[in-house]
Amino acid sequence: MCPCRQPAYHTAFRQLITRRQLLRGVAASAAALLGPQLAHAGSAAATLPQSGPILPRPAQADAILFEGSRALQHAAAQLAFFPRPAGSAGSQACGDYILAEWARHGWQVDTQPFTYRGTRCRNLIARRGTGPILIIGAHYDTRFRADNDPDPAQRNQPYPGANDGASGVAILLELARVLQPEQLGRTIWLVGFDAEDNGGLDGWDWIIGSRYMAERLPLTPQGMLLVDMVGDADLNLYYERNSTQSMNEGLWATAAELGYRTLIPVPRYRILDDHIPFLERGIPAANMIDFDYPYWHTISDTLDKITAPSLETVGRTVQAWLGAGAPGLPAPRYTRRVFIPRIVRG
């Protein structure tokens, strides 16, 4: 990802969202007119963010809790495939590892292959549960080169990507062990995005895999949560400014309830990241990212810079947020296709 400091982009983006929200409101009103069976899914309430107080969580005495030490092991396992940029043998092997771990915990796994600038890439997908779809994503590719290294001699070196790459996926892998989507009443998709992180190198753009997926969704998810750069030993997570603010508030309030002080409910960066293609399609999305990380795109983004407690803070926050009914996640949009007979005038 990269920090996006272009107000014009943001303004145009907000206008786009506003128009979409307006259209959604019209659609909801139309649905309400079509009868009770349809209105329940498309009522006016569906257009309003659910940002009320956090619901009490079910007792977690017998729940399996997210463990940071297990997540850190998953990060270490990914780094063993070094280097693992899009299209590499390391990426293929790392992707196979991720898919195997998901499958081992009872998730249905799939891949979404695509080719970009002659490079064969693939998004990784794990699905479980029934009900409205929530995507929880992270990019699993690493940047071709550590081009931000302070030492010019190192800038052609492959990028380790412990925090920027492995940390987010580590969350997805440990979540696969602890989440019970069937009990959450929703369908969870865990997604590993490919080709996120080569923006500006060799003619590549950013967020290729997430854009590919968002443009081809067979169903409209209720929302999307992105975790990226969440393992920093010095964790400080602020609201990301492109994110759906009600989701930010629900997640950060959950962290506060858990006693975590490293999620700071203050806006900070505006980041171009894998949540953007979903937001552009009117899908609520939030990005949990700690962009205050001095090793970003340097050869020093290594395993020793990330910690189990930081990963656990993020993982348990997401787990508790889901257990509380995902406060701040706007209600599902009405997406069922309706057959309306054409009126033929004789």
Ligand SMILES: [Zn+2]
């Ligand atoms: Zn990056």
